[in-house]
Amino acid sequence: MFLLSQILKRLVRQGQLTVHDADGKEHFYKGSKPGPKLKIRIHSKKAARKIAIYPKLFLGEAYMEGDLTLEEGSIYDLLDLFTRNIGWGSRNLLVNFGDFAYRFYWFFNQFNPKSRSLKNVAHHYDLSDEFYGLFLDENRQYSCAYFKSPDDSLEQAQLQKMAHIAAKLALKPGQKVLDIGCGWGGMARFLAENADVAVTGVTLSKNQLAYAQEKAKQTGLAAKVDYRLTDYRDVADKFNRIVSVGMFEHVGVPYYGEYFRKVKSILTDDGVALIHTIGTADRPSPTNAWIQKYIFPGGYIPPLSQVMPAIEKAGLYVTDIEILRLHYAETLRAWRTRFHEKIDTVREIYDDRFCRMWDFYLSASEVSFRNSGLVVFQIQLAKRLDDLPLTRDYITEIEEKELGAARVAAE
Template sequence: MLDKTIYKQILNASFNAPIDVEFWDGEKVSYGDGEPIAKIIMHEVIPVKDIMSHASLTFGEAYMDGKIEIQGDIQKLVTTVYNSKDSFLNSSKFAKLVPKHSHTEKKSKADVQSHYDIGNDFYEKWLDPTMTYSCAYFASEDDSLEDAQWNKVRHILNKLNAKPGEKLLDIGCGWGTLIFTAAKEYNLEATGVTLSQQQYDFVTKKIEAEGLQDRVHIYLEDYRELKDKYDHVTSVGMFEHVGKENLEAYFEQINHLLVENGTALIHGITGQHNGAGVDAWINKYIFPGGYVPNIAENVEHIMHASLQIDDIEPLRRHYQKTLEIWTENFHNVSEEVISRYGERFYRMWDLYLQSCAASFESGNIDVVQYLMTKGPSGTDLPMTRAYMYQADTKHGVK
């Protein structure tokens, strides 16, 4: 009979909350005191050498393939792993060197399309009507997800202190909510750039349908190829895709794209402690080529790019709540997703959404908005932050 001692040692050290475990031979073990937050059922033996070498990848694939079953709240379970200082499974305990990954324009396009071109109909099933796939901004606990996504877009535009008629570029524009809002509510000439064919097609049709050809533009192009100058640059959930080796060039390109004294608002996932880097499972199955920089890396690159920081705002709890709502929405369409894409695909995305929520809940990662200026910091910005919140009120961010 297989000795389960090492499995029990790993499990005993990995959680700071009570859990139940059922092994492949029917043996049941409880860890911790009190009501268990979840039950883990191990249907098959998982090689210890695989756990030791790539823990997140091994357990992620085992869950996708049904070798492990989790009864209960996955988010809570993963949060306890991150919060357990002695956990072998904690990312800080088995972190690997960042793997080399090509970020050529061709490879970057393939990586982006592998995730975002699953199909607009897939994302429509569980995103809100704005089709915004990034952290929302909950000005009130009672905000719906749709309200919070409108809040986020307007909060970003308000920080720029943009004037009617100015030009704005959104790098990685998604399905276009920000550029359409910039044009229609702020009277800006707005341009979006994406590598996703489906997003490009979606925005192109919407521009034509709304008759905004003179105020909204969309390009299926790599941000590194852009040449024009803009008064303002935004980029939401984008720098996580550029790769560690390209981060400095990414911020330098933002500098090149801005007019003198122009402003940029960059919003993205950022590690504050040990949360930066690459998760092997997410890198293989969800975001190939992805890399989450820590806040010190970004600040250093911003400085090297000769951009000046005007404001930094962490939004960790906002992304946790966004992901929790996405998870609920995703569960509500589980039968449709399984019917279309299969059980394994559904389990993969469910694990992804809940484990990301756990990462934000535990503080393992954060999401931060960086407001920057090309030129002396804040030359064309008001003296205090008050203008941001006054504009938020004016534009319905309560």
């Protein structure tokens, strides 16, 4: 406990934390600024040592395994306290002790050939369909929503996200659209229904594919939406528009050049692409070790400084960039609230350990968007400079039209 205590003494500058160790001793840490007030218990000396050595991995593991429990407050509160005190952009060696060894492992894990991509996707997305249905919106949008108001429901915010993206694509009736990483197919169905376009959606998840195909039949869109179990690298057709929402995080840094070259090669000469991806305002750094191991193997969140060179080398024009700041934090809060409302059902599907793992994941993700510099990039690309309007007014105009059509269809 000695090493962990020294770290916490330096770390807690706002809020206060009481720790009961495995010997029953109480350790109290109080910052000079107000903040969350929490009490935790660490049930073994081994867990305390591991957390001190590498908290980015072992804090989450300790919570999952029940070696760390909250006596006052929640795991969200604890992670909020830690991330508030660390702050984004921090390179505190005590907090990041263990990163040096992890960087070597992470470097090699970024190589993401097709076989590994398939395995990585299955790890996260081929969980029970019933499970995802418990906390996602009715269209199963598993990505950042677009909150025009803090009072927006999750369903409304996700509908606004799809309309916002559709507007940036500047779609025309009869065009062919590719959705890279189409998930459960909600975006493809939205575009096909509201913009009169033919959409091909590609995914590496068998569960998502089956759901998307069945949903297209149920909604009468099977003739306009074609879902395929295909790696984006194997797509050979040409498309007027390409959209990718929440997939770029799984590409891997060594494959950025290949990704954007592929986008360019399958876009028609008048084509437009919209890439929606989590990004960071911080400098490049390895994926969080716990997230890498338990949630998104092979995943990575880049700064713009890593993405832009690959786009430039591919020969694509960046025609618009929008940074969505707290939208994902609000999305994750909505998911976390719904998850807790249905946690008894989750426990029936899986077990207590799984519940703690997902509680940690949703909580850690939300506080990262609130306190640690995570954002969402929407990057619009084109092959030519003159294929989009000169001002951004068209985005709002089309967006309102798309939302109006979607509301009428829902009624």
